[in-house]
Amino acid sequence: MTTYTATVTVRLKRGVLDPEAETTKRALERLGFELSALRSADQFEIDLDADSASAAADRADEMAERLLANPTIHDYDVEVDEA
Amino acid sequence: MTVAVVQFGGSNCDRDAVRALGHVGVDAERVWHEDGLPADVDGVVLPGGFSYGDYLRAGAMAAHSPIMNEVRDAAEDGTPVLGVCNGAQIGCESKLTPGAFTTNASARFQCESVHLRVENADTPWTAAYDAGDVIEIPIAHGEGRFEIGEERYEELVADDRIVFRYCDAAGNITEKANPNGSRGNVAGILGECETVAVMMPHPERATLPDLGRSVDGQGVLSAFV
Numbered sequence: 001m002t003t004y005t006a007t008v009t010v011r012l013k014r015g016v017l018d019p020e021a022e023t024t025k026r027a028l029e030r031l032g033f034e035l036s037a038l039r040s041a042d043q044f045e046i047d048l049d050a051d052s053a054s055a056a057a058d059r060a061d062e063m064a065e066r067l068l069a070n071p072t073i074h075d076y077d078v079e080v081d082e083a
Numbered sequence: 084m085t086v087a088v089v090q091f092g093g094s095n096c097d098r099d100a101v102r103a104l105g106h107v108g109v110d111a112e113r114v115w116h117e118d119g120l121p122a123d124v125d126g127v128v129l130p131g132g133f134s135y136g137d138y139l140r141a142g143a144m145a146a147h148s149p150i151m152n153e154v155r156d157a158a159e160d161g162t163p164v165l166g167v168c169n170g171a172q173i174g175c176e177s178k179l180t181p182g183a184f185t186t187n188a189s190a191r192f193q194c195e196s197v198h199l200r201v202e203n204a205d206t207p208w209t210a211a212y213d214a215g216d217v218i219e220i221p222i223a224h225g226e227g228r229f230e231i232g233e234e235r236y237e238e239l240v241a242d243d244r245i246v247f248r249y250c251d252a253a254g255n256i257t258e259k260a261n262p263n264g265s266r267g268n269v270a271g272i273l274g275e276c277e278t279v280a281v282m283m284p285h286p287e288r289a290t291l292p293d294l295g296r297s298v299d300g301q302g303v304l305s306a307f308v
Contacts, residue, residue, distance in 0.1 A: 016185075017264060018186075019186050019187065019188055019189065019190035020186060020190055022190070023190045067143065070140060070143070070183050072182055072183040072230060072232070073183050073185055
């Protein structure tokens with residue numbers, strides 16, 4: 001068993017309105033920054049023991065599928081590194 | 084008819100639901116989620132509130148409470164299940180109902196009275212109304228924008244699973260009358276069967292005459308009679 005860190009990034013699907021990101025973008029503009037778009041995402045770092053990186057990725061993938069992301073509105077990706 | 088109003092950590096409309104159900108003649112009791120559903124339950128309400136502080140997403144944590152497996156089994160057996168506000172978010176997160184309720188287009192919490200048009204009067208939840216009726220019920224939510232993919236949305240429309248849409252006082256479905264940016268002004272939908280429904284507006288807050296406002300929510304709760 002090796003200890004891995006799986007990083008799960010959950011984002012709204014493209015095209016799904018993100019009112020919090022829009023509000024954040026406007027706040028940055030009020031501070032004088034120039035930007036054309038802003039997207040936000042949630043990131044989860046999960047330490048876990050697994051036989052291989054792909055086994056760790058599979059488990060993190062299932063975590064995203066079942067809880068961390070809502071497939072109706074979210075896309076997600078999983079990256080695994082040895083901790 | 085005993086209806087279980089499921090109380091999660093952070094539910095806060097459970098007492099209101101019990102009282103409003105009592106007013107329309109339905110025996111109801113609060114049930115702590117860890118205690119499971121009573122064996123003789125004849126109906127389930129998932130009440131409003133802020134279960135588990137809306138951590139991760141509104142309703143995401145409560146949706147995975149073990150009692151939801153019992154609620155799903157009861158729903159499959161034909162027991163009526165109603166999710167209101169946070170209960171609606173829990174319903175979608177637990178896949179009792181399709182789609183998702185997410186951040187209002189305004190990015191603000193909105194607490195106001197809204198008009199709803201009855202889209203499908205052929206459900207237990209709307210039997211007290213006629214299709215096209217306009218009723219007035221309050222909303223109180225920050226995450227009530229109904230989202231679902233285009234294809235699934237069209238299926239819901241085709242299958243008559245949209246129960247209520249936000250409308251103006253005359254019953255027109257307009258962008259202005261949509262308080263949260265919901266797709267198709269959707270305010271309430273059915274699950275796989277018509278005995279399961281979720282809605283963001285609060286029928287239990289429009290039931291008791293003592294509150295001095297609309298009692299239009301009585302019809303929804305009468306489904307349990």
